[in-house]
Amino acid sequence: MADVELEDSSLPQSSDEEAVINGKDDDGDTIMPGAGKPAEDSDSDSDSDSDDEAQINLQVQTLESQLFSNPADYDAHVQYIRALRKQGDVEKLRHARETMSDLFPLTPDMWREWVRDETAMSSGAEALPAIEKLYERGVSDYLSVDLWCDYLDFLCKHDPVVREGSADGSSKLRNVFERAVVAAGLHVVEGSKIYETYRSFAQAHLSTMGEADTESKDKSLQNIRTLFYRQLSVPLANLESTLTAYKTWEAEQGISLDLDPNSLDGLPSPVAAAYQKALDALNARTHFEEKIARQDDSERLQHFMTYLKFEQSLGDPARVQILFERAITEYPINHDLWLDYTHYLDKTIKTSSIVRGVYSRATRNCPWVGELWVWYLRHLERVRASEEEISMVFEKSLQCTFGSYDVYLDIFLTRVDGLRRKISLAAAAGERLEFSMIKDVFQRASDYLSPHLEITDILRMSSYWARLEVNLGKNMVAARGVWENVLKTSGSVLGAWEGYIAMEIAAGHINEARSLYKRCYSKRFSGTGSEDICHSWLQFEREYGSLEDFDVAIQKVSPRLAELQSLKLQQENKSAPPIDQRENTSRKNAGEKRKLHSDATEDKSRTKRHKDMTQKLQITDPKPKSDATDSVEKAKVEVDSLKAENSSKGDTHSRPAKKPKYYDDQCTAFISNISLKATSDDIRAFFDDVGGVVDIRILTDKFTKTSRGLAYVDFIDDEHLAVALCKNKQTLLGKRISIAKSNPRESKKKGTASNTSEHGTTSNRAVDAEQSDSKHIASGSQENAGFQAKSAGQKGRDERGEFRGRNTFAVPRSVRPLRKSGLKPGASKDDGDEEPKSNDEFRKMLLKK
Template identity: 60%
Template sequence: MAETETLPGGDPSGEEEYTNRNEDQSMAEAHSSGDSSDSDSESDDEAEAKAQIEALETELSNNPLDYDSNVQYIKILRKQGDIEKLRRAREAMSLLFPLVPEMWREWAKDETTMSSGVEAFPAVEKLYERGVSDYLSVDLWCDYLNFVQEYDQSVRECSASGISKMRNLFECALTAAGLHVSEGHRIWELYREFEQAILLTIEETDSGSKEKQIQKIRSLFHRQLSVPLVDLRSTLLTYKAWEADQGSSVDCNSSELDGLSPHLVSTYQKALEMLNARVDLEEKISKKDVDTEKLQEFMVLICIFIHSSGDPARIQILYERAIAEFPVSSDLWLDYTQYLDKTFKTARIVRDAYYRATRNCPWVGELWVRYLLSLERSHSSEEEILTVFEKSLLCTFSSFDEYLNIFLTRVDGLRRRISGSKQVEDGMNYAVIRDIFQRASDYLSPHLKNTENLVRMHSYWARLEFKLGKDMIAARGVWESLLKISGSMLEAWQGYISMEIEMGQINEARSLYKRCYSKRFPGIGSEDICHSWVRFEREYGSLEEFDVAVQKVTPRLQELQLFRLQQESKNIGVATDERENSSKIIAREKRKPSSSSVDEQSPTKRSKTMAQNVKKANANKKAQESRAVETSETTELDKNEAVTDSSKETKDKSFKRPVSFDDQCTVFVSNLSLQAKDRDLQNFFADVGGVVAIRILKDKFTRKSRGLAYVDFCDEAHLAVAVEKNKQILLGKRLSILKSDPQLGRKNKVPGRGTKPEHGKMDSQETSKGRKESQSGHEDIQLKGRNTFAVPRNVKALGWSSTTTSRSNPQSEGALSSIGGFWKLFLLFVD
């Protein structure tokens, strides 16, 4: 600590210095007693400092987690010399945040200066112990070692206990920072100086003890020379000089390795090679001023060591050095703790690392989750795990899903303890799990309403109520509470029904269908629940119960179909009005310049131009009427789009051709979650690779997903691997993945859809081909209707054939519009 910042205390030297400073100050005040301006400025400074202290105290009382305000408050109190407030401020901050090494050094030095006597030594020693556990700092370790040697009476007297204590402390320092390439040599030198001081205390007559101590120093030299440190060559010269003083045959003036043992030469050369390989990166790290570049250099160095040497101790030192430079880098902490989980089997090392990680980055939920799991792996007590869990809930995370992950991790651990142990610990029963679920539901339900995560949590909760709590009524209560919050979610009802079916409660599942089949769900959820009820009755119900279900869902499906038709017609009308308005506006704009150009023409030329325009308009009108007759079998919308020549011209300009896909290397994905996005499919096929394009099929008017998609791949190899992922689950849905066959769609192209075959004629080759396929039992399947565009090219619907006469029979088509026809279509769809 600088002389100007030395605080008064019980230490004699400190008191004398403080007295001298007071005398100097008194003399200065005596010389300037006549100068009132100086005294006024001093009083102004004191008043300003007092105002700053009061303002910071108010700010910290409102927000104690403001790191910068804590630092500023300690700095001002230290400058003012308010000892008691300074101690309380430092203790309060150390409980909330890890302190940087410089703050720990200042604190320890201040306490050393202010205190005296043997009773003050343990308190300062405890400060050093706390400081070196926060971050790696060679400076702090050196201060710690020097303090113990100076103020510990047993160490000063070189008693057996004092020497043993000091050696243990030096070994801890070497473990923590002895491998630090650029600064670690300082700890080694302090260790050797301590051992050499002990050598001087041994009597010359005690040759045995003296030789034993010399061997300790020699061993310490050998250990240091095997570590890649920056002063490796100078250490070797020092060692040779020391050996010469001990009467050894080593010549300190000879070349570096002459006279040394082969084992020492080998370890030294290996250490020197490692140092030379790292020296460039070490220089880059020391010279980098930009934090991002410096962090990148650290990560490069760490990766090199992980893949080359693989020495866990050296890699851990590199991580600790990086963390000391970048303590709030969450990615660095995540990477470091993950490495420790995989590498170190010592539970204390991993547990301490997670403790420090959550103190530096408390806003990262993943760190808290891993912390809880590490405590469970190390068989920590329930009290310790509960403490960490409660601390995590006091933190602020970026999303509510992180809170949910912590809640579920805690539940997982309790479930494993209860179900896996024969003798349950005190307080370990299912009521604890129920309490955590209830807390999670109360806190998260308003924020995760109508989300799949909330449904999964309640599904997990209900299952544990039945499995561990042995209470079916409580399990139903869980689902009922979810329905009050997210009753408009189809997934909530499906999960509730699935649980009842899994537990064999068929009647309860049937009653749930009766409650929800008439509800309106997003997308095609209302139709899905109706079809699901019919399938349920076919599998579990009697004939009477099946008939009841069909009677109830049939009018509901008709109602839904009518509603969708009305919505489609309304959307078509709006779209038509918009097109007409835009056509009128564009036609009006186009007429403006044309009229001016006609005015400039001569009367004879103008009449000739008008006659040509009339003739052209009549020809266009006849051509449009002919096209309208040809396309009369298509939709009604195509008829209404026959417009004037100017409108058609505008339409052609504004119309953009859709991008065409050949589907030569494509898979068709069905049963896709309606919430799935392109990135979800991209991540799903990430292990396959080779994805070129993703096309999620959407409703023409609502623009919502239809649960179907095409995924294009760059080659057949990636395509084959993608098809193997069939029946895997994405976002809670088991996907159906099939290879798309575009050639089949071209063979079965329906006449009248963009083609105009001659009446009464048929290609004899196609006819013979159709007969051959009919004889062989392989018929070309033709799927028609507005919902067949998304069917994969190689899928054939059961019972549909190109030779079916009802396709071309008007009477059969009319029958489908009747109630009986709808009934037949419904049964086919249900099948």
């Protein structure tokens, strides 16, 4: 709010009244229409006045247009009122002041100016009530000692009832004086003005009494003495001068007292004690008053705040209130001051009219602060204000401009809170209030705010609305309508469905909640919302559904979860680093990665070995020998068949080889002793209470494709893995399973080729060896395939011979199985395992044939 320099704030003097009568203000501007001008004006003065008048008229038209486009322009209102005062249009001036007063509180100087103008333009007793009303409005906007003194002086001079000295007139004036003392009497700097004016009135009234009216005269003397006592007990400026004035007055009444201001001799002991206490309090506040008296101090507001903390620490609400009023008069649009003031009054002042008036002024000074409107509505509810008053304040708040739509939502919900409590209290008292009032507020909030609010705020408002429809309105259909409207615009938000479902469950409508799950489980929500709603449905059926309902839920949810898992893996693969980078990482962390080789890579490696062997055979013995030629031809045929097999599978020369898949065992559990009938769904259901399952890999036999009773379960983080490890030795499908954290680095250090270790971990090398062995068997002869289907290192027998030992897999595929007669000389059939043959031995054996 702009600072406006107006007339002097002193009490009206005879010179001021003369200026008003002559139609001039302090600056010489005309303030009354038809005011007489000097008769001896020159022609040049007339031309100058005409130019000024034209300029003022143009300014008035410009300001009128400006206010029409922006009625909330405070500075334009001030300039418009000034221009109209110069122009002398009384009706327009009154209307302009009333309009501004409706929108903004006026400064004390603006009120004093308005009252002076109306006093000068009005005459007779009929104008007295209107001017008194202006004074009452002025003293209620801000604290102003000068305005109170003007008001009292006006009553003494212009109110016929008061001037007559009648009992009614004295009572009326005394009531105004007491109100002034309460409002401004504690003002440390200017409060003494009120007491001095009050004493002056009492002494003037005493002088009108006759000598015969002894009883009334004694009563007036006692009233004056009491006023002195009251003033001496309050820490006000010039307190010592007041004591001197009191002693002088007592001397006039025939009571001699020591005129020394430092002497308290002769004073009644209660008065002396009160004076000394007031003097000490004044001295304690002097340095605060000196700081806030510096008008050019940039930290003046902070000095006010420090002063307020000091007063609050002393615990005198009246003094705290008067200091708040002084600070607000200086800084009327500082919303922190208003918030502190209203909050303090709510806690300490029990008089509802005082607090209500402060809230009204606060919202007029800072209408853009939503918190003030919210506290105002709650205060009105607290003091049991009428529904009409609360509704009026609520409607006013919606006409203000706030910084965000969240503030409007807070005001709407505060209004709903009050109506809800009022309806509940009315129902308890046997009365009845219409729920339609709440519904109307919600509907207005939804229509106005929904396009602008965040989804969280919309859900907060809608869930509140729906609950009230069920609990107070007893209308489940209307509550469902609220949620259905939310789903139309926010159906992709998980919270909307969860809120709707929660309402149905709370109301005991299980079938309706189930139908909502069926509507939303296949929707795509952000983050992990899609998985969460699926698991939520399963949990719902566990708690409320039958076995058939649970089976239906699993039937529908399982494919959806698999689809979501597949999408997640695809996204992870897309975001995975390049293969060169992964290979470098694998070299650095060899113990932390488990690599699964593709069939194409293994087949290509075997083909290369056979090709090298064939070339060596040709170089070693270039002479044509039938047996060697046959063997070479057989090797070539074998190589050609392997090439054809690779081509049918998709050779790396014909198309790019499939990228190997890597697994990170940092958050993986290794599970053993699993039932051979267990599926991935069984394992996932086993860890359903743990959650966080990312992937499940059951190890199967390469030929029979049956489960080997081992599995890896990847979790999303270490927290979920730690919880999963606590389920060790629990039963799954009738078998006690073992669960341990997968640690390939540890197994690699041990050099084990087994799938399980003492701690339940698995070796990456063992997995690679198992897969590599299976691929050798698949690409070998049919006879060897049948033999290798049995576990390595055990006895195997075919129709042509017997092999023993752990390295029988190294027998070349181009060599037929040895017969018993093929044993080395001197070796018996019970001599144990044969030594593995080298390449040269195989070549010599073939050449001999």
